[in-house]
Amino acid sequence: MAGNWKMYKTAGETTAFFEKILPLVALSTHCDIVIAAPFVNLPAAVAAAAGSRVEVGAQNLYWAKEGAYTGEVSGPMLSAIGCRWVIIGHSERRQYFGETEETVLKRTKAALEHGLRPIVCVGERLKERESGNTDQVLQTQFEGGIAGLSEAEFAKVTIAYEPVWAIGTGKTATPDMAADAHRFLRGLVSAKYGAEAASRTRILYGGSVKPDNVKGLMAQPEIDGALVGGASLDAASFATIVNF
Numbered sequence: 001m002a003g004n005w006k007m008y009k010t011a012g013e014t015t016a017f018f019e020k021i022l023p024l025v026a027l028s029t030h031c032d033i034v035i036a037a038p039f040v041n042l043p044a045a046v047a048a049a050a051g052s053r054v055e056v057g058a059q060n061l062y063w064a065k066e067g068a069y070t071g072e073v074s075g076p077m078l079s080a081i082g083c084r085w086v087i088i089g090h091s092e093r094r095q096y097f098g099e100t101e102e103t104v105l106k107r108t109k110a111a112l113e114h115g116l117r118p119i120v121c122v123g124e125r126l127k128e129r130e131s132g133n134t135d136q137v138l139q140t141q142f143e144g145g146i147a148g149l150s151e152a153e154f155a156k157v158t159i160a161y162e163p164v165w166a167i168g169t170g171k172t173a174t175p176d177m178a179a180d181a182h183r184f185l186r187g188l189v190s191a192k193y194g195a196e197a198a199s200r201t202r203i204l205y206g207g208s209v210k211p212d213n214v215k216g217l218m219a220q221p222e223i224d225g226a227l228v229g230g231a232s233l234d235a236a237s238f239a240t241i242v243n244f
């Protein structure tokens with residue numbers, strides 16, 4: 001269960017969030033719990049989460065280890081502060097910051113090389129769904145952004161299926177729609193990495209996951225977890241989702 005805070009919260013608000021949520025998820029051993037915070041809040045998040053079941057993630061990274069790349073943050077920098085996960089290829093990065101399949105693959109390889117666990121996002125836009133191209137889009141994103149990984153690399157990847165039209169809109173994919181997409185993605189994984197890898201791979205659903213719809217989504221065997229935006233900003237609401 002992963003929370004994606006996007007560009008929300010100060011360091012002080014980060015610490016306050018962890019103080020509230022930790023007692024609420026202290027017994028939640030059924031899943032991994034990740035909060036992906038803005039870069040500058042990662043040290044506060046790591047410090048506040050120390051000794052708990054909650055791990056901390058970043059929302060992006062650059063693929064070079066270091067260098068003259070003004071404004072960027074690298075994998076070794078994230079690992080060094082105790083960040084364990086990183087979201088890659090979120091649709092907002094694809095839409096506003098020029099992320100492509102090629103850069104998704106580069107970032108994913110860099111994350112793995114530096115001991116971070118990537119959560120790689122894929123998902124179709126509304127127009128693509130309406131024109132019947134969902135599978136085609138997912139296949140293109142999988143082939144370009146993920147399938148270039150070796151088997152050993154892929155084993156450490158979590159996929160997040162996030163239909164773009166469901167992100168921040170209050171429109172959730174129905175559990176059946178989400179499960180269909182997850183099944184299709186798992187089929188792609190199976191074709192590339194084998195049936196065992198496919199059954200082991202965790203595929204998260206993201207897009208307006210809330211305390212009142214998480215149960216229905218998680219009832220689908222195809223859905224292994226959630227990537228939660230808006231509802232992860234409130235400790236009580238994210239704890240309810242974690243403890244669905």
Ligand code: PGA
Binds near residue numbers: 162167206209
């Ligand atoms: P949302 O965002 O839950 O606010 O729709 C999900 C995401 O973008 O990861």
